[in-house]
């Protein structure tokens with residue numbers, strides 16, 4: 136059975152690693168009692184890696200248009216194919232939503248995004264307290280949805296890989312196709 140090709144696998148694992156680091160960084164950096172230097176480092180990491188995630192996700196979606204995912208094994212029933220498709224669409228959508236609301240929240244608040252500023256890119260968003268407050272709330276709620284969908288996705292992957300052993304995990308792991 137064939138799996139995803141190497142570029143799709145690398146996209147998947149790069150995004151997975153970055154997202155699984157960005158979520159706890161975001162969560163920790165807003166806690167009280169952190170030293171200023173740790174908090175600053177986490178903010179810089181979180182904001183700039185968030186932008187990288189957006190770029191990699193967009194590149195991955197473009198690649199997916201050119202090289203569509205391989206068909207699932209015939210043993211996977213129709214309803215599970217539908218749930219998998221919806222889950223993957225939700226993951227892509229939520230990652231874009233998180234990156235865009237994060238960007239809006241920071242820019243509307245007048246804060247830096249160090250890598251973009253170093254490249255001399257302009258801010259596309261006016262200063263606005265209302266937009267900042269909206270984007271902050273959207274980012275907060277979005278992460279709850281994202282964490283829930285990731286949990287479902289990882290549970291399904293573990294079930295395929297450890298219980299069913301039906302080859303679904305081998306479609307994306309290892310990161311380089313054999």
Ligand code: HEM
Pocket residue numbers: 147150151152154155199204207219223224226227230285288289292293303304305306307
């Ligand atoms: C330990 C963590 C993870 C495991 C074991 C895992 C496993 C898998 C597997 C087995 C597939 C292939 C499903 C299929 O063949 O239809 C897949 C696809 C996918 N995964 Fe993950 N994943 C993990 C983490 C993540 C994370 C953190 C994200 C994003 C937040 C993510 C996003 C996706 C997406 C969007 C697809 C669909 C790929 C496509 O068809 O375009 N995964 N994952």
Ligand code: HEM
Pocket residue numbers: 154157158159161162165181182183184185186188189230231233234235236237238240241248271274275276278281
């Ligand atoms: C896919 C990418 C991203 C994920 C998964 C993510 C996730 C999170 C999480 C879990 C939190 C902590 C809870 C919260 O207050 O919402 C957070 C907070 C935050 N994120 Fe993100 N984020 C992403 C992208 C970005 C980007 C691109 C920026 C800015 C350029 C950003 C800026 C912020 C800021 C400023 C906070 C603190 C919110 C506050 O003031 O309470 N994030 N993020």
